[in-house]
Amino acid sequence: MVKPKAEPKAAWLAAESPAQKRRRAGAVRRRLERAYPGAKCALNFSTPLEMLIATVLSAQSTDAMVNKVTAGLFRKYRRPEDYLASPPGELERDIHSTGFFNQKARSIRGLCRKIVEDYGGRVPDTMEGLLSLPGVARKTANIVLGNAFGKVEGIAVDTHVHRLASRLGLSAEDDPNKVERDLTGLFPRSRWFQLTYLLIEHGRAICKAPRPLCEECLVGDLCPSSRAPTRRVPFA
Numbered sequence: 001m002v003k004p005k006a007e008p009k010a011a012w013l014a015a016e017s018p019a020q021k022r023r024r025a026g027a028v029r030r031r032l033e034r035a036y037p038g039a040k041c042a043l044n045f046s047t048p049l050e051m052l053i054a055t056v057l058s059a060q061s062t063d064a065m066v067n068k069v070t071a072g073l074f075r076k077y078r079r080p081e082d083y084l085a086s087p088p089g090e091l092e093r094d095i096h097s098t099g100f101f102n103q104k105a106r107s108i109r110g111l112c113r114k115i116v117e118d119y120g121g122r123v124p125d126t127m128e129g130l131l132s133l134p135g136v137a138r139k140t141a142n143i144v145l146g147n148a149f150g151k152v153e154g155i156a157v158d159t160h161v162h163r164l165a166s167r168l169g170l171s172a173e174d175d176p177n178k179v180e181r182d183l184t185g186l187f188p189r190s191r192w193f194q195l196t197y198l199l200i201e202h203g204r205a206i207c208k209a210p211r212p213l214c215e216e217c218l219v220g221d222l223c224p225s226s227r228a229p230t231r232r233v234p235f236a
Ligand code: SF4
Pocket: 167, 168, 206, 207, 208, 212, 213, 214, 217, 218, 219, 220, 221, 223, 224, 225, 226, 227
């Protein structure tokens, strides 16, 4: 039997109306919620400052490595002033294993200085305030707001969220801020916070960066990028 030819991604997306895309996005979300009911931020923290520092350290590193490093780091540095008072090179050594330690130490000192000078030593609890900290973009601000303050202003778009949004045909944008805009338009606000962690879990487990495991994917029939050799049925 000849297998039906799979529809190319572009044709699928061109034929899909905005309402169909929203319904498809909703179906993807519901399946991911069932598959990953415990999806949440894997970084250990107990204060907004710790959440912020852990998020900075997580760039180009694994959550497990960051947690290993912060277990000692957060005992040693409790306030922004502690980071600022560390002798040259010491903070770099303390965060060395997370990679890019010079750049990260510079970022941490820069945002701690701003927190001390402009916010009385407390991490700001608004999007505007967080974005005023040097080196903090919307991804980090969304993560800190959602996890440390219980405030949801948007969807944190990290590398997994960006890749899955693209493969699932939910955003064709390169700029993470535009990807966030597309995603917030497709999902109800009440789901924004959780969505980041659902997509991260699925990205780590199945929709991996170098080679997605489409044959094992629970949303394969809803994905215009599926490489599974089964017939894909456009969602309507
Ligand atoms: S079908 Fe493949 S490309 Fe699409 S979400 Fe699943 S693993 Fe990723």
